[in-house]
Amino acid sequence: MHRQPFKVTVIGSGNWGxxxxxxxxENTVQNPHLFNKDVNMWVFEEMIDGEKLTExxxxxxxxxxxxxxxxxxxxxxANPSLLDSVEGADILVFNVPHQFLPKIVxxxxxxxxxxxxxxxxxxxxxxxxxxxxxxxSYIKDELDIQCGALSGANLAPEVAKxxxxxxxxxxxLPSDFKGEGFDVDHKVLKMLFHRPYFHVNVIDxxxxxxxxxxxxxxxxxxxxFVEGLGxxxxxxxxxxxxxxxxxxxxxxxxxxxxxxxxYYQESxxxxxxxTTCSGGRNVKVAKYMSKNHVDAFQAEKELLNGQSAQGxxxxxxxxxxxxxCELTEDFPLFEAVYQIVYxxxxxxxxxxxxxxxxxxxxxxDDEPQ
Ligand SMILES: NC(=O)c1ccc[n+]([C@@H]2O[C@H](COP(=O)([O-])OP(=O)(O)OC[C@H]3O[C@@H](n4cnc5c(N)ncnc54)[C@H](O)[C@@H]3O)[C@@H](O)[C@H]2O)c1
Ligand SMILES: O=P(O)(O)OC[C@H](O)CO
Numbered sequence: 515m516h517r518q519p520f521k522v523t524v525i526g527s528g529n530w531g532x533x534x535x536x537x538x539x540e541n542t543v544q545n546p547h548l549f550n551k552d553v554n555m556w557v558f559e560e561m562i563d564g565e566k567l568t569e570x571x572x573x574x575x576x577x578x579x580x581x582x583x584x585x586x587x588x589x590x591x592a593n594p595s596l597l598d599s600v601e602g603a604d605i606l607v608f609n610v611p612h613q614f615l616p617k618i619v620x621x622x623x624x625x626x627x628x629x630x631x632x633x634x635x636x637x638x639x640x641x642x643x644x645x646x647x648x649x650x651s652y653i654k655d656e657l658d659i660q661c662g663a664l665s666g667a668n669l670a671p672e673v674a675k676x677x678x679x680x681x682x683x684x685x686x687l688p689s690d691f692k693g694e695g696f697d698v699d700h701k702v703l704k705m706l707f708h709r710p711y712f713h714v715n716v717i718d719x720x721x722x723x724x725x726x727x728x729x730x731x732x733x734x735x736x737x738x739f740v741e742g743l744g745x746x747x748x749x750x751x752x753x754x755x756x757x758x759x760x761x762x763x764x765x766x767x768x769x770x771x772x773x774x775x776x777y778y779q780e781s782x783x784x785x786x787x788x789t790t791c792s793g794g795r796n797v798k799v800a801k802y803m804s805k806n807h808v809d810a811f812q813a814e815k816e817l818l819n820g821q822s823a824q825g826x827x828x829x830x831x832x833x834x835x836x837x838x839c840e841l842t843e844d845f846p847l848f849e850a851v852y853q854i855v856y857x858x859x860x861x862x863x864x865x866x867x868x869x870x871x872x873x874x875x876x877x878x879d880d881e882p883q
Contacts, residue, residue, distance in 0.1 A: 517696050521550040522706065523603040525618065526610035527557040527571070527592065529670040532581040534609050536674065537709055539590040545705050551589050554603070558614075559594035567569050568592040579820065584674045597625050605631050605698060605706070606659075611822035612638030612649055619656045631660040631698040633683065637727040637824050639831045645766055646835040648724040660688035660698075663720050664707060665727035666781035667789040676711040678780040683707055684720040715780065716816020721769040722776030723781075726761055730787040731825030732755030732832060734796035735810075735851050739861040741797065754791055754869050756847045758784060762834075764845065795826040810855045829855055874876055
């Protein structure tokens with residue numbers, strides 16, 4: 515880590531990756547004392563009608579595949595080389611579908627100084643030898659760098675169009691914090707992400723915002739199933755009520771450092787649950803599955819043009835972890851989503867699966883005459 519101005523790289527260029535890169539690049543231009551103007555964005559290279567996506571971004575300043583129709587700042591530079599894009603960076607912003615993170619982190623190992631600081635915008639978990647891990651903790655452990663998170667009620671197309679929204683950034687100062695002006699702190703992060711249309715609150719609760727962000731995608735799938743069945747708003751509200759309960763319970767059980775207040779006080783909590791269940795990709799994929807009788811992977815392929823509905827993978831990660839702990843019965847909604855997506859359980863069975871009431875038993879004396 516050098517003295518400010520800090521150099522920033524965004525790793526990822528999907529729907530949200532490109533949107534956050536736009537936000538960051540707008541702020542680096544406006545704050546030259548704090549940040550280097552140019553922002554590198556690592557792009558998983560692909561050809562679009564015979565042209566490289568990186569070349570399209572760097573010449574036409576649009577990500578025509580993952581964020582079409584949105585003009586990007588000219589100081590945002592697409593780079594197809596992961597290692598070249600992180601060279602000299604002080605701040606890394608991770609923003610890829612989380613199934614690709616292990617491969618990316620493996621490539622970065624040994625090429626990133628432990629003085630670098632990071633923010634993860636990913637939603638999901640890593641389940642492996644260390645049990646269930648937050649993605650920020652996974653990045654921190656694998657690369658030996660301090661890592662926080664950004665999560666909120668943020669559908670990328672709306673943020674990209676600069677429609678007002680809020681978000682939460684969570685970051686804890688590392689034990690080797692170098693001091694103001696020499697290191698990343700809450701003020702620097704606010705300057706990096708806050709825009710007139712994108713209001714940022716910076717807190718410490720990395721676990722709380724990460725758990726809420728990952729699990730709301732599983733709840734959104736359940737919401738999409740009942741909506742696809744035509745059951746309407748009451749059913750969707752019931753799913754969100756039960757889902758919120760399971761999100762909080764999961765946090766308290768496995769990440770006791772997370773704060774319950776985060777779920778209702780922060781954009782990353784209930785607000786993100788509501789927006790995702792209204793207009794996110796997970797709800798769309800689940801509705802499509804329900805209406806067209808296709809599986810989740812087919813629905814993703816037909817609907818999302820290369821984008822990812824992260825709940826599809828997250829429900830499996832959650833199931834694997836809960837199975838290891840023999841606790842699947844304690845999270846009936848999460849388990850129902852897993853069984854529907856991976857074992858073809860009929861969606862119509864969701865109410866029975868999540869029913870928390872004891873079965874109503876008729877006493878012999880009460881029986882109608
Ligand atoms: N899109 C949103 O509205 C939104 C909002 C908030 C958070 N998020 C989270 O941000 C993260 C990133 O989502 P996104 O919307 O930017 O991505 P996306 O769903 O648009 O996925 C497309 C991206 O994946 C990349 N990709 C495809 N194959 C790859 C491979 N083999 N290796 C590496 N990259 C590959 C593509 O190049 C592209 O950049 C996710 O965890 C998501 O949940 C998304
Ligand atoms: O489109 P989704 O379902 O991936 O949700 C997007 C964001 O996470 C909403 O904040």
